[in-house]
Amino acid sequence: MKKTLRYNYRLSPTPEQEAKLIEFGATARGIWNLLLSENMRRYEHDKTFLFYKDMASLLKELKPFEEFDWIKAFDSAAAQQVARDLETALKNAFSKGRLQRFPKHKISYKKKKLHNDSFRAVNNSNCIRIEDSAISIPKVGKIPLILHRDLASKVKTVTVQYRHGKWECSITQEVECKAAKQVLESITGFDINSKQTVVGSNGFVADNPKFLKQSKQKLNQLQRQLARRNNGSNRWHKTKQRINKLHGKISRQRLDFAHKISRQITNGNDILVFEDLNVKVMQKFNGSMVADNVMGLITQLSKYKTKLEGKLYHEIGRFEKSTGICSECGQRHVLTLNDRNFTCVACRVCQDRDLSAAKSIAATGELDLIAAGIVARVTPVSQQKSASKTKVFELSKFAVGTEKKEAA
Ligand SMILES: [Zn+2]
Incomplete structure (x- = not known):
């Protein structure tokens, strides 16, 4: 049996990388808000929702337009993850026995150093690698990280977040459980x-x-x-x-x-x-x-x-x-x-x-x-x-x- 575990590592990005990470966090928030608004509009109109597939194709359709250049600059797999998260949030809000409320728009904290945006990149075809104590993240590059413990397995996803004044990434990995003790x-x-x-x-x-x-x-x-x-x-x-x-x-x-x-x-x-x-x-x-x-x-x-x-x-x-x-x-x-x-x-x-x-x-x-x-x-x-x-x-x-x- 396998279990997905999450390990956190400290990142030390260069100033240019930091700017990129902040921008990507804001982009992920922007996509969330955009898709949520669209879902709310539809729900009010004819009580339907966009699900993951619809949202992913909507993002694709928007990309060619000039005013959505900011989506184009973003890692497309990470943009799809936002759609996935929103779908989960919508489903949770409407399933019985759950306490989650309807998802909300994300607010930006304009004052520098207080933002808490995050984005999640997916390891498609080995695009996320850890080499020479740096992690390569699509469209950002190699960010130095402190590898305080070895990876247990291949990286599945990486979430990059600025928390409490420090950059960190949390890496999900699949870990094999030991056989049940008889x-x-x-x-x-x-x-x-x-x-x-x-x-x-x-x-x-x-x-x-x-x-x-x-x-x-x-x-x-x-x-x-x-x-x-x-x-x-x-x-x-x-x-x-x-x-x-x-x-x-x-x-x-x-x-x-x-x-x-x-x-x-x-x-x-x-x-x-x-x-x-x-x-x-x-x-x-x-x-x-x-x-x-x-x-x-x-x-x-x-x-x-x-x-x-x-x-x-x-x-x-x-x-x-x-x-x-x-x-x-x-x-x-x-x-x-x-x-x-x-x-x-x-x-x-x-x-x-x-x-x-x-x-x-x-x-x-x-x-x-x-x-x-x-x-x-x-x-x-x-x-x-x-x-x-x-x-x-x-x-x-x-x-x-x-x-x-x-x-x-
Ligand atoms: Zn007694």
Whole structure:
């Protein structure tokens, strides 16, 4: 099974290339707005839309006209990608069960260094190559890039974007997943508490890093400074740029942290069980959790990493209670936010609040997976006589069969 992954690389374009990239970003935005206007006009007129094919041929028809020279100067495959994106956006807006709104026109940020346009080039007939730490992009040329990690496979597409004051490109590649592990040797539940610390049922602890807190303090300070400045003045723009840069730093720090933790827990365990964070946010966390969702990022990244490694990721049911359940006997307790430890009223075992929650998440996850027929619990031969507590699971034949059917 193959999975498409996205890797980001830093670009360092020359001034001429930078001008070209800005121009191309603006062109992609222009094409989006043009096609969207045309779609809106048609929809109002006779309730129809242009789909990808129609939009692509419309672009072709426009090219010979002088006033559309700006489309001619653009990479045609990249222009088609804009049409593809718009088609997806239109389809999403009209499909049931989706929350997406009708696509909007894209606005330009005229002030230099605040624009966030992007465009996506496609690797048709090997036109995008990485050689001598430079990436060749159609109609732009060879842009120096920092190849901090080797490519996993051939480049599929490249999206070039100016974000938080830096040029970057994100490259999609197809990566082969490892075959699903037939024998899974460990199951670990993870609890994420209100202090945003990840606690594993195997004793793993990862704290919400201090550097994020520091950066956030700095951000608050700058935001207060911005409020004091005259809106639109030079000094206002200066502060605005510093805020933009800091936002970039925070998001990079957060991503780095989440990648490290998710890699660590994926390597160390065969089955990962998490709570459904959507519900958790509503239940316990305050606003900061939504704005700064490091923990959501960890679950998101663990999900694809387990898939790559042929391991299992599972989220337990939406309203399954996990806090305050004794990990020894299952007795329920009502805890306030300040109770970090509790002693079970039934079996008198004193336990850590987060650890017991993680254990109960693991137990619920185990039951879920067995009930769904995804795994079967087995006792390895070496342990059949000893009373060792290590749990071993086998990917059930039933589940493997259905997976193949889906792929076919
Ligand atoms: Zn108990």
